[in-house]
Amino acid sequence: MSNLIDISSLSHRSRDRVRDLGEVFTPESYVEEMLDILAKDKKNFWSNEDVVFFEPCCGHGNIVLPIYRRRLEAIYKKAVIQGFGKTKEAPLYAVANALNTLWAIDIDPKNIESTRTRILQETVKFLKEKLNISTTHSLIAKNQEFFTHVISAVKWHIDENETLSALSSEKTAKQNASLTKSGAKWFAQNGHNELDFDLTWVNFFESCEESKTIPLEYERSSKFMDAVISGRLKGFDEFNFAKVIFVTSKNELRTIGA
Secondary structure (H helix, E strand, C coil): CCCCHHHHHCCCHHHHHHHHCCCCCCCCHHHHHHHHHHCCCHHHHCCCCCCCCECCCCCCCCCCCHHHHHHHHHHHHHHHHHHHHHCCCHHHHHHHHHHCCCCECCCHHHHHHHHHHHHHHHHHHHHHHCCCCCHHHHHHHHHHHHHHHHHHHHHEEEEEECCHHHHHCCCHHHHHHCCHHHHHHHHHHHHHCCCCCCCCHHHHHHHHHHHHCCCCCCHHHHHHHHHHHHHHCCCHHHHHHHHHHHHHHHHHHCCCCC
């Protein structure tokens, strides 16, 4: 049948991944249409910081990324209107609040790494444009502490987990995870990791500050950012998702701090 279109050809997903992980590719145009419907007749939907977005099977981030883009622009525009002006604070505020209201999980660590990379890449692109900074490393050097939090938040909010058990209590988690073969296998290896949407990176960090402690996640991210600035990035495997963006060229590394 010459008119039969193989839908799997629209995606980089292999047949094995579709079978084993239940992955389904949603074309970008469909995603944008769905998001338009989601926001229909809802005033200031994308700039509403009380709205929290959760992607339970994020894949490579094909739905998470458009949501994040819309949030960045909408929150930025609101911040400007509210008095931030076209200053440094408005784009940084947009990034911080867009990340703080976005959650995404997947049972495949490769998908998590890909989604983290794409979200971080979009963050860098957005900030370079709004702050009028030409190179990635100049952006980082001028906002190192902020990026330490960005890296921490990306890892905190986009993480490997199994959806059915993550949304269950400890009592029912194993039973719910066992509803799928992939879920049962993941749960057997990793156990129960319940999602707490109230425990955002910001809330967690502030609670640590109140108890006069520094989160281990923040310390790791801080050391990584120091390594990015110095160019000594050997190791730091848990930050591979960020390395591909921050280490763009040796020439940029030489210009840090110039």
